[in-house]
Amino acid sequence: MATKCRDCPLRRRELFTSMSDIELRYMEKFxxxxxxxxxxxxxxxEGSNSPQLFTALRGMGLRFKLLPNGRRQVLxxxxxxxxxxxQAGMLGEMKHSVESxxxxxxxxxxxxxxxxxxxxxxxxxxxxxxxxxxxxxFLGAALTTLGQRDARQRIAWALVRVHQKGEALGLMDNGQMxxxxxxxxxxxxxxxxxxxxxxxxxxxRERQIANWSDNTLSIKDLPALAEMAMLxxxxxxxxxxx
Amino acid sequence: MATKCRDCPLRRRELFTSMSDIELRYMEKFxxxxxxxxxxxxxxxEGSNSPQLFTALRGMGLRFKLLPNGRRQVLxxxxxxxxxxxQAGMLGEMKHSVESxxxxxxxxxxxxxxxxxxxxxxxxxxxxxxxxxxxxxFLGAALTTLGQRDARQRIAWALVRVHQKGEALGLMDNGQMxxxxxxxxxxxxxxxxxxxxxxxxxxxRERQIANWSDNTLSIKDLPALAEMAMLxxxxxxxxxxx
DNA sequence: CGAGTATTTGATGCAGTTCAACGCTCGTGG
DNA sequence: CCACGAGCGTTGAACTGCATCAAATACTCG
Numbered sequence: 001m002a003t004k005c006r007d008c009p010l011r012r013r014e015l016f017t018s019m020s021d022i023e024l025r026y027m028e029k030f031x032x033x034x035x036x037x038x039x040x041x042x043x044x045x046e047g048s049n050s051p052q053l054f055t056a057l058r059g060m061g062l063r064f065k066l067l068p069n070g071r072r073q074v075l076x077x078x079x080x081x082x083x084x085x086x087q088a089g090m091l092g093e094m095k096h097s098v099e100s101x102x103x104x105x106x107x108x109x110x111x112x113x114x115x116x117x118x119x120x121x122x123x124x125x126x127x128x129x130x131x132x133x134x135x136x137x138f139l140g141a142a143l144t145t146l147g148q149r150d151a152r153q154r155i156a157w158a159l160v161r162v163h164q165k166g167e168a169l170g171l172m173d174n175g176q177m178x179x180x181x182x183x184x185x186x187x188x189x190x191x192x193x194x195x196x197x198x199x200x201x202x203x204x205r206e207r208q209i210a211n212w213s214d215n216t217l218s219i220k221d222l223p224a225l226a227e228m229a230m231l232x233x234x235x236x237x238x239x240x241x242x
Numbered sequence: 243m244a245t246k247c248r249d250c251p252l253r254r255r256e257l258f259t260s261m262s263d264i265e266l267r268y269m270e271k272f273x274x275x276x277x278x279x280x281x282x283x284x285x286x287x288e289g290s291n292s293p294q295l296f297t298a299l300r301g302m303g304l305r306f307k308l309l310p311n312g313r314r315q316v317l318x319x320x321x322x323x324x325x326x327x328x329q330a331g332m333l334g335e336m337k338h339s340v341e342s343x344x345x346x347x348x349x350x351x352x353x354x355x356x357x358x359x360x361x362x363x364x365x366x367x368x369x370x371x372x373x374x375x376x377x378x379x380f381l382g383a384a385l386t387t388l389g390q391r392d393a394r395q396r397i398a399w400a401l402v403r404v405h406q407k408g409e410a411l412g413l414m415d416n417g418q419m420x421x422x423x424x425x426x427x428x429x430x431x432x433x434x435x436x437x438x439x440x441x442x443x444x445x446x447r448e449r450q451i452a453n454w455s456d457n458t459l460s461i462k463d464l465p466a467l468a469e470m471a472m473l474x475x476x477x478x479x480x481x482x483x484x
Numbered sequence: 485c486g487a488g489t490a491t492t493t494g495a496t497g498c499a500g501t502t503c504a505a506c507g508c509t510c511g512t513g514g
Numbered sequence: 515c516c517a518c519g520a521g522c523g524t525t526g527a528a529c530t531g532c533a534t535c536a537a538a539t540a541c542t543c544g
């Protein structure tokens with residue numbers, strides 16, 4: 001039995017904008033069901049036109065692109081609250097793949113209802129555009145990182161961003177948060193080799209700045225890491241939850 | 243005296259979706275005026291909240307981000323038809339800057355009307371979201387290029403993309419198109435040094451694959467360039483023109 | 485215990501950065 | 515009308531951050 005939107009535990013987090021009862025009730029109509037998937041499961045595939053859209057409720061995953069030569073670019077890590085499949089909905093096909101890293105539970109929506117938002121629920125349409133805009137912003141920031149920062153700065157940048165996200169989502173527990181990815185995933189996100197990623201992480205660990213091991217991330221010296229990344233620490237913007 | 247949207251020469255290009263007379267008339271109401279600016283003029287500034295949105299009608303420009311250490315990441319090149327300022331409209335502030343490279347003329351819209359689209363013109367709201375989604379797609383592709391391609395592949399990728407865009411916009415004249423940027427601009431877009439960009443371009447010129455000089459780009463061997471870039475040549479998707 | 489996967493570490497090499505210098509074009513002012 | 519400087523493109527030389535190669539260690543699970 002799927003959770004009703006109005007009972008969604010995620011929605012209670014202050015990271016997310018609140019919705020009126022009426023709005024919530026409409027979202028429930030839009031919601032087709034709930035899906036629980038195992039680790040390493042394909043959720044959306046590049047080139048496909050999924051009939052479904054998803055909101056991640058629990059667990060983590062990756063968005064990525066594959067090149068003909070086998071190399072992989074990780075575009076983004078998927079956290080709870082993320083909306084998946086907008087490209088399929090708008091452009092007719094996914095331009096990247098999405099895969100679960102841990103076990104995940106997803107809220108499932110019907111792609112055909114998307115147009116209804118635009119016709120009958122301008123608030124929701126606006127939310128969706130907002131999400132597209134924030135995603136564009138993130139990718140621009142990531143592009144800047146790959147283009148202009150060296151390896152140490154890239155890693156620092158990524159760890160700070162993840163930390164911020166974790167805090168906003170209330171994942172922090174005693175200064176630690178779950179971070180269930182492989183070093184290869186981070187390497188593929190930052191355009192670095194696995195070996196160099198490993199060595200850079202090791203140096204951060206030695207210097208007591210950040211420790212990522214056993215699927216757990218803990219930042220020991222956030223200001224140092226942020227400065228290393230040339231990144232101002234800003235609070236996560238409040239975002240809509242679909 | 244500003245051109246009426248229904249007389250817009252850009253709109254006649256088949257690259258752009260067509261609009262009904264009624265729709266065009268509404269766009270004219272939304273349109274505040276027309277702006278002509280000199281080369282190297284700031285159009286939008288990172289961090290600012292512009293009261294205006296723009297559609298580029300003529301000329302070219304750059305979107306970019308600056309880092310505290312002075313380095314610059316070029317996110318995108320601005321071509322006629324591009325919509326500027328969506329982030330200010332949705333997120334409340336620009337996350338990057340936009341500057342003209344050549345003299346440009348811009349169609350000016352009132353940012354406050356944006357919400358009107360969502361309430362009263364779902365078609366236009368949908369168009370805007372489509373543009374946001376295609377931009378997200380582009381940035382993902384660019385990220386993949388910086389993360390996974392070497393210098394030669396990056397340059398090839400960029401030249402093919404520019405060529406495609408030029409063709410779709412009807413800028414090609416006898417196998418040539420205007421490309422009024424500096425090598426430094428391309429270097430900043432691809433995360434390469436100016437020197438290496440220069441040498442890589444020189445090699446492509448010697449090998450008779452592509453020639454970019456005197457603000458003019460001509461691709462001599464598109465298939466070779468596309469293969470070098472690991473890029474399938476696909477037609478530009480038909481896009482809305484705001 | 486053995487197979488498969490992930491992390492770690494050392495050694496080697498090169499793609500691309502950095503530094504430096506020169507040429508060309510064009511606009512400005514004496 | 516020429517001198518000068520600013521901006522951009524070009525080229526050579528030296529250096530280095532990171533990739534690549536190789537191999538050992540740790541961890542998980544059937």
